[in-house]
Amino acid sequence: MNTKRQTVWLVSMLSLMVVLSAYYLFTQDVDSPEVLTDSSKTEQAAQNATEASTKGDALIVNEVELPTDGEILSEEDQKTLALIEEQGLAAGGVFSELLAKRERKNIEEGNRIMAVIAETKSNIEEPVAAIGELEMLEEKNAKLTGIESELLTRYEQVAIDEQSDKFSVVVSSEKLEKKEAADIIKLVMSTMDVGADQVSVRYIP
Known part of the structure; x- marks a missing residue:
């Protein structure tokens, strides 16, 4: 249901942009109020992945009137809707991809640490340090999973991506x-x- 509502909304946005383009082509009025004056909001709506911060006003994507259930879409709109739905399904894979990426990274890191631990010929201090590193890795993963589990009580999907100690x-x-x-x-x-x-x-809407 959310995907359908999102796709219909996006079709409406595309139609609105076409109307606005035609309007600007045939009029000299450049003082129309509140028409796409915030470029950052436009980029946010286009990318469907808006970054939120703790500063400034609440993030709100401009809304447009949606067509009623009984309204018949044109053939062009139907083709556009099908394309957007296809793209929406791809966007839905963002979460699984992020989680899979983190899992692969953890496996690689774990294998590297286990190789150090298994290398009995190396200095005894290296395996001991590696064991501590492995424990820290497991603890970090447990914490990230805990955060995701807590946020899943509020949001349908959650994923945490870690890069260079940034989350x-x-x-x-x-x-x-x-x-x-x-x-x-x-x-x-x-x-x-x-x-x-x-x-x-x-x-991600």
Whole structure:
């Protein structure tokens, strides 16, 4: 249902953009109020992956009137809708891809550590240090899984991507208010013992 509503919304947005383009071609009026004045919001709507921060106003994507259930779409709109639905299904794989990526990274790191531990010919200090490193890796993974489990009580899909001790939290939501983003950042900060500059939040409608 959410995917259908999203795709219909996107079709409406595309239709609106066509109308606006025609309008600007045939009029000299450049003072029309509140028509795509915020380029950042336009980019957010196009990318379907908006980054939220704890500063500024709540993030709100401009809304347009949706067609009623009884309204018949044109052939062009139907083709566009089918394309957007196909792209939407691909976007839905973002979460599984992020989780799979993290899992592969953990397996590779775990294998590397186990190889050091198994190398009995090396200095005894190296296997001992490797054991400690393995414990830290397992603890970090448990914490990330715990954060995702907690956020899954609020959002349909959640994935955390880690790169160089920085954590990007991606949630599935139609919109994300400033307070919601702040709560997620605080949760990651307290759980992972990191600073605010190491945490970012994105949402995918």
